[in-house]
Amino acid sequence: TTLIQATTPLTPSAYVGGSYYVVFTSGANAGLERLISANTASTITVSAFPVAPLPGDSFDVRLADVDVYRLVLTAPRTGVWFLVQEGDAPWVSANRYEIWDAAGNLLVPTATLGTNAGNSSVYNSRVSQIRVWPTGTYHFVVRRQATQPTTNNFIPYGNYRLEYYELPMNVLGVVPEVEPNNTFQTATPILPGQQGTGNITNSNGADPSDWWGPITLLNPSVLQFQTGQGAAPAIQDTTINLRAYDPITNTVGPPTAVTSGNILDPTSHARGTYIFTLTPNQYYLEVLSPGTGATQTGNYVLEIGLVLPAPYSPASYAIVAANGACGVAPFPTLVRQFTNEVPQVSQLFFRQLTNAPALAPVLILQGLSNTFAGATPLPFDLTPLGAPNCTVNVDPMAVVFYLADGAGIVDLALTVPPIVGLRGLPIYEQGAVLNPAANTLGLQMSNYGRMIIGDRSW
Numbered sequence: 001t002t003l004i005q006a007t008t009p010l011t012p013s014a015y016v017g018g019s020y021y022v023v024f025t026s027g028a029n030a031g032l033e034r035l036i037s038a039n040t041a042s043t044i045t046v047s048a049f050p051v052a053p054l055p056g057d058s059f060d061v062r063l064a065d066v067d068v069y070r071l072v073l074t075a076p077r078t079g080v081w082f083l084v085q086e087g088d089a090p091w092v093s094a095n096r097y098e099i100w101d102a103a104g105n106l107l108v109p110t111a112t113l114g115t116n117a118g119n120s121s122v123y124n125s126r127v128s129q130i131r132v133w134p135t136g137t138y139h140f141v142v143r144r145q146a147t148q149p150t151t152n153n154f155i156p157y158g159n160y161r162l163e164y165y166e167l168p169m170n171v172l173g174v175v176p177e178v179e180p181n182n183t184f185q186t187a188t189p190i191l192p193g194q195q196g197t198g199n200i201t202n203s204n205g206a207d208p209s210d211w212w213g214p215i216t217l218l219n220p221s222v223l224q225f226q227t228g229q230g231a232a233p234a235i236q237d238t239t240i241n242l243r244a245y246d247p248i249t250n251t252v253g254p255p256t257a258v259t260s261g262n263i264l265d266p267t268s269h270a271r272g273t274y275i276f277t278l279t280p281n282q283y284y285l286e287v288l289s290p291g292t293g294a295t296q297t298g299n300y301v302l303e304i305g306l307v308l309p310a311p312y313s314p315a316s317y318a319i320v321a322a323n324g325a326c327g328v329a330p331f332p333t334l335v336r337q338f339t340n341e342v343p344q345v346s347q348l349f350f351r352q353l354t355n356a357p358a359l360a361p362v363l364i365l366q367g368l369s370n371t372f373a374g375a376t377p378l379p380f381d382l383t384p385l386g387a388p389n390c391t392v393n394v395d396p397m398a399v400v401f402y403l404a405d406g407a408g409i410v411d412l413a414l415t416v417p418p419i420v421g422l423r424g425l426p427i428y429e430q431g432a433v434l435n436p437a438a439n440t441l442g443l444q445m446s447n448y449g450r451m452i453i454g455d456r457s458w
Helices: none
Strands: 002-005 020-024 033-035 043-045 059-063 067-073 078-086 095-100 117-119 127-133 136-144 160-168 174-176 195-200 209-217 221-229 239-246 256-258 271-276 281-288 298-304 316-320 333-336 348-354 361-367 398-403 410-415 426-434 443-452
Touching: 067 078, 067 160, 078 095, 095 127, 117 127, 127 221, 136 160, 160 221, 195 209, 195 281, 209 221, 209 239, 221 239, 221 281, 239 271, 256 271, 281 298, 316 333, 333 426, 333 443, 348 426, 348 443, 361 410, 398 410
Parallel strands: 174 195
Antiparallel strands: 002 043, 020 033, 020 059, 067 136, 078 127, 078 160, 095 117, 095 136, 195 298, 209 281, 221 271, 221 298, 239 256, 239 281, 316 443, 333 348, 348 410, 361 398, 361 426, 426 443
16 A cells, blocks of 8 residues: 655655655556655555556655745734635645744644644635734745645646734723723723723622723724733633624614633633624624633723724625515515525626516515615515515615516526625615515515625635
């Protein structure tokens, strides 16, 4: 089973992690290549290849190309974000990142500073890491994967683009909590880049949570926040609830809980990093004690990084239930045609409207809001017009006419232009089916969808 067994190990390169690889130049495996598992190794087995090499097959042993970037952090805690994605053509699609310490070794322990390596995937050639690191020297490494994927025509050589962003913390001063601050109406004001200091009791106590904010985001942004131990007596466990503010109802939405993640502190404190695409908006942070233990009472710090304009906007498509009793069954339904597709810049995005009568006229309504159509609040009830249990849920800024096919299906294809300014744009859409048998108005409304235009994932 041994392909290579050298009497003398390969001369170690200046890099760690397996910088040598074997590439076949003839035979059934011609063109295939595999990294040797360690740079001082001298063996590679035939199991690394899909076809066992035969006598007469030729191969080369080569030194892999590894790019190393050094990062020196001087602040006590700094949020860092690395993205490796496509570069100029030809761009490498089978990339790998590694994180080394100051001495050039893979970063350890991973439990303290996060994972130390990762590969791009079959459907996503972008690799990304968001961390919070203490003062020190680090190396971010870009290289090719040890095992090349065998699908989707992955490209092992080529160009890439490495992007690096910082989210500095604790650079705009300290804000002590102002009691009472146990509701969003009495929240202690705080800005990104500031550090808040507070005290909470355990969940059975008189002051189990503190509110901070509001934090206003005007554009697609990245926000990172974390809790940690404060002055003695320091609390050992905290949770952060992220809550969005609704100015129409003057309420806050349900909490998005962050229960862990700040692994720089030796106890169970929280860290969250979020990309916000639906802006402008306001958010509050609620720090609370998650339990009744004696160590779950005490002082804490809340650290909020400076807001970073989102370098990458994730695309998404969400279906919202509505009009489940509008008209007669089967009820028109908007669905995503391919579950692995999302609306990305310079790509096609496919949806379908199903359950329409055969050859029925169909209107697709699209707009930028699901709360108002001009000055009219949404959803708009169609009952007075003769369509009970039917509502218009999106602002009909654009209306496109279609005809359903014989199976009652309308195929919808959206070409998203290659315009970077579309990143983060929300578009709401809904179907209106003309069906005289449905009700007096002769109209059935479908559920509705919300797409957020994002960057390509490959």
